[in-house]
Amino acid sequence: MKFDRIKKKLNKVKKESHINLTGMYVIGILYIILMVVLVAVQANVRYTIRDDRIKLLSKEELVNLKKVSQQQNKVVPKTLLVVEDGDVASQKAKNLFVPVFEQMKEEYDVLDVTELNSRMFENYDKIVLAISHYPMLAETIADIKEWVRTGGNLMVAYPPEVSGSFQSLYDILGIKDSGDTTMVEGLHFNNDFMIGGTLKDYFIIDAYDCALGLSLKDDCDIYIQSTEEYPVPLVWRRDFGDGSIVVDNFGILEKAYRGIHCSAYSLLGDYCVYPVINAEAFYIDDFPSPVPGGDGTYVTRDYNMSISDFYSRIWWNDIHDLAQKYGLYYTGVIIEDYSNQVSGEFKRNEEISRFQYFGNMLLRLGGEIGIHGYNHMPLVLDNFDYKDQYDAYVQWPSVLDMRNALEEVIDFTQELYKEEELLVYVPPSNxxxxxxxxxLNETSIRSVAAVYLSTDMAYEQEFEITPEDGMINVPRITSGCIIDEYMELAALSELNFHFVNTHFLHPDDVLDEDRGAKLGWARLYGNLCDYFEWLNTACPWLRKMTGTEIAAAVQFYDLIGVDRSIKDNELFIHLDNLIDESWMLLRLNKGQKIDAIKGGSYTEVADGLYLLECNKDEVVVRFAIQE
Ligand SMILES: [Zn+2]
Structure with missing residues (x-):
């Protein structure tokens, strides 16, 4: 702490000075100066840095460990994903399920349907059919049924074309009748199997005919159905013989809906267990920064004050309250200057009072400061194509100019917040x-937080360590104050897939009509509060983190290797690369109740879904003996 340093200096001066009188005067004057400094420092609201609860490993360690983890996967695959080359829907399903399996650390094989033969079945516990044309299975259908009857677990990954071959599976799938593809306007959860699912119905933006209209036998457990007046079953499970069936009749195979498909897959078999991140982070765009330019019409309309006053008197108070209410730790990303300068000497911004005020307040709340840029020009050279979308943006003439600007903002920020480590970067405009x-890898930055869901030229990411340089990618999932149906579903999906939430807020939403300025800040803030109320109700267990802490959580999540097996009443989870922590979601499909757990602890987060905290590399979950 600065205060301690000042006291130490003072003590030193005292020792040296008590030999002569001039020294005494010097001390007196020094003391007065120091008091003035201390008062001034107080006025600037000194912050204390909160200790990160989990630590980042070094870049070198991450590169090495990532390499090791990639070579480790030697477990025999238990899941077979059957795809159909050249079919568009099958390709989409493959693009969805492969990363889902990878990130769930499920061992799987991918096979083209033309190569499938019955002799392979015995090697697998689970077969996922991601194909459109079931006549291609004609020769194996009878064997598939037999395999399920004797204990195999079969999933239909998306609604296929109805054919005689598909219909011949109806007796094991539990389908009575089917019709045409049909509209799905929204999802209704009949069963509380997904975190947050039953809190409300979730609607689909740009809905289309993405499910098969069908009716089911009574012995199917329907988990999700459409919100239509005559609902269509979207996800169901059925036991057949010693095996199980899951049909995922929800045909939207996009990244925002991964969690729906991951949850459907987890219903297959007796259990499913996969690692998760367990974190929630909140990034504030351009914060701190100079007063944003923009149209203050609605600020004047509602508050009759300047944009600058609005931010310090209204906006910050509300944002502060939100953090207090939901225990959030903000990560603000700094902009030094709103210029469009891309070459020459990058001048220091001397107007620092706003930076001190907002930055220190944020740090006092336990938050973190990250880097957004010297200015808001994305780090791209002349070779980058903006496709005429960002007319105001100037490209950088050289890497050296980008480097100079980056060095300037890092130095500027470090000067302002001396004890803060600058580890997080958010790219301007993504x-x-x-x-x-x-x-970025040549600076102090350790984590890049861009976007999870792609739009145009946005820098899209997964939650992972970059194998080449150890940079940790922590994409933001939702943003803004207008949480539309798409974002709502994406948030729900990610709670269940990664047990994570990352939100991004633009302080200048109130200045931008496209982002809801006309609604006024009170409404926008109300929306934001509603979203966090939903999140907190759905998933109160998420650990609230800063940008660096969540990067640390992502590193452990990414490195973990999982091997699982079940025997009698015990589930064995073997973990590779357990360093500080590992979190898992465990789904139990046979009504098993957990009696005790060795090497970890658990919390029930939905019906039959448990969050495990594992602290040993051998975790044993023992089930109560069922009557
Ligand atoms: Zn920005």
Whole structure:
């Protein structure tokens, strides 16, 4: 702490000075100066840095451990994903399920349907059919049924074309009748199997005919159905012989809905267990920064004050309250200057009072300061194509210019917040080039937080360590104050897939009509509060983290290797690369009740779904003996 340093200095001066009188005067004057400094420091609201609860490993360690973890997967695959080359829907399903299995650390094989033969079945516990044309299975259908009857677990990954071959599976799938594809306007959860699912119905933006209209036998457990007046079953499970069936009749195979499909898959078999991140982070765009330019019409309309006053008197108070209410730790990303300068000397911004005020307040709340840029020009060179979308943006003439600007903002920020480590970077407008990304690795930055869901030229990411340089990717999932149906579903999906939430807020939403300025800040803030109320109700267990802490959580999540097996009343989870922590979601499909757990602890987070905290690399979950 600065105060301690000042006291130490003072003590030193005292020792040296008591030999002569001039020294005494010097001390007196020094003391007065120091008091003045201390008062001034107080006025600037000194912050204390909160200790991160989990630590980042070094880049070198991450590169090495990532390599090790990639070589480790030697477990025999238990899941077979059957795809159909050249079919568009099958390709989409493959693009969805492969990363889902990878991230669930499920061992799987992918096979083209033309290569499938019955002799392979015995090697697998689970077969996921991601194909459109079931006549291609004609020769194996009878064997598939037999395999399920004797204990195999079969999933239909998306609604296929109805054919005689598909219909011949109806007796094991539990389908009575089917019709045409049909509209799904929204999802209704009949069963509380997904975190947050039963809190409300979730609607689909740009809905289309994405499910098969069908009716089911009574012995199917329907987990999700459509919100239509005559609902269509979307996800169901059925036991057949010693095996099980899951049909995922929800045909939207996009990244935002991964969690729905991951949850459907987890219903297959007796149990499913997969690692998760367990974290919630909140990033504030351009914060602190100079007063944002923009149209203050609605600020004047509602508050009759300047944009600058609005931020310090209204906006910050509300944002502060939100953090207090939901225990959030903000990560603000700094902009030094709103210029469009891309070359020459990058001048220091001397107007620092706003930076001190907001930055220190944020740090006092236990938050973190990250880097957004010297200005708001994305780190791209002349070779980058903006496709005429960002007319106001100027490209950087050289890597050296980008580097100079980046060094300036890092130095500026470090001067302002001396004890803060600058580890998080958010690319302006979510645009980042390969050259810019490479440059970041040469600075103090350890985590890049761009976007999870792709739009146009946005820098899309997964929650992972970059194998080449150890940079940790922590994409933001939702943003803004207008949480539309798409974002709602994406948030729900990610609670269940990664047990994570990352939100991004633009302080200048109130200045931008496209982002809801006309609604007024009170309404926008109300929306934001509603979203966090939903999140907190759905998933109160999420650990609230800063940008660096969540990066640390992602590193442990990404490195973990999982091997699982079940025997009698015990589930064995073997973990590779357990360093500080590991979190898992465990789904139990046979009504098993947990009696005790060795090497960890658990919390029930939905019906039959448990959050496990594992602290040993051998975890044993023992089930109560069922009557
Ligand atoms: Zn920004």
């Amino acid at each position: 645009v980042l080039s390969g050259e810019g990304r490479k440059l």
